[in-house]
Amino acid sequence: MRTHRKYTVLAVAGVAALSLGLTACGGSDATRDEGAAGAAPTASASSSASTSSVVAGDGTTGGGSTAHGSTTGGDNGTGGSSTTKASQKSSSKAASCTYKDVKITAAKVDETPTEHIVLTATNTSGRACRLDGYPLIAFGEIQTAKDVPAVAKSKPAAPVVLEPGAPAYANVRIALGGVHEDNKVVSSFNVNLFAGADPAEGSVVVKAPAGGLAVDEAAARTGYWTPELRNGADEF
Secondary structure (H helix, E strand, O other), rough: OOOOOOEEEEOOOOOOOOOOOOOOOOOOOOEEEEEOOOOOOOOOOOOOOEEEEEEEEEEOOOOOOOOOOOOOOOOOOOOOHHHHHHHHOOOOOOOOOOOOOOOEEEEOOOOOOOEEEEEEEOOOOOOOOEEEEEEEEEOOOOOOOOOEEEOOOOOOOEEEEOOOOOOEEEEEEEEOOOOHHHOEEEEEEEEEEOOOOOOOOOEEEEOOOOEEEEOOOOOOEEOOOOOOOOOOOOOO
């Protein structure tokens, strides 16, 4: 989680969050399988908008191609208006979300070749919780996969507190386009969460969208969790 690109993320959701449990997590065996991935709910540059146009900029490294895309479809029926429930407000009374509190799905951005996916984390706990930091993603065996770095510019100004049923999003770059000998196709991947500044125990197994994902781990980057994808901050 660099190139300049343009994409449009449309409604309906399926995202996935990845795992950094690895050694930092103490090798916890607690995992949850989310099942088949759907498409992401609407993420927008403003809570009243249904789409977000993005012109890319990485914030971690330079260079890359430009493309257009949008996510489509979805199976949770939450719609764009639900993003308003995910508020960047005081988190003093909200505990950190755990892997048991959220459902994480992944959706491809509509672009060729696929360079990005959008992860959607929906609060299924029945109580408000704070979604800390960024998804800890492992594209491979949880104990050996490389951790996906976060793009600093995508960090929101305030903690993200999810009300029950509300979603948050993370833009994830999985490749820089084209065929590369180091690309690997994954049908699922692990996502872990933060509890404050530290990795939480347990992780979620997220199913890749249909056809799998061709991942270049050296190029992979993730954005921070945010109530809505933002122009500039979530472009990389």
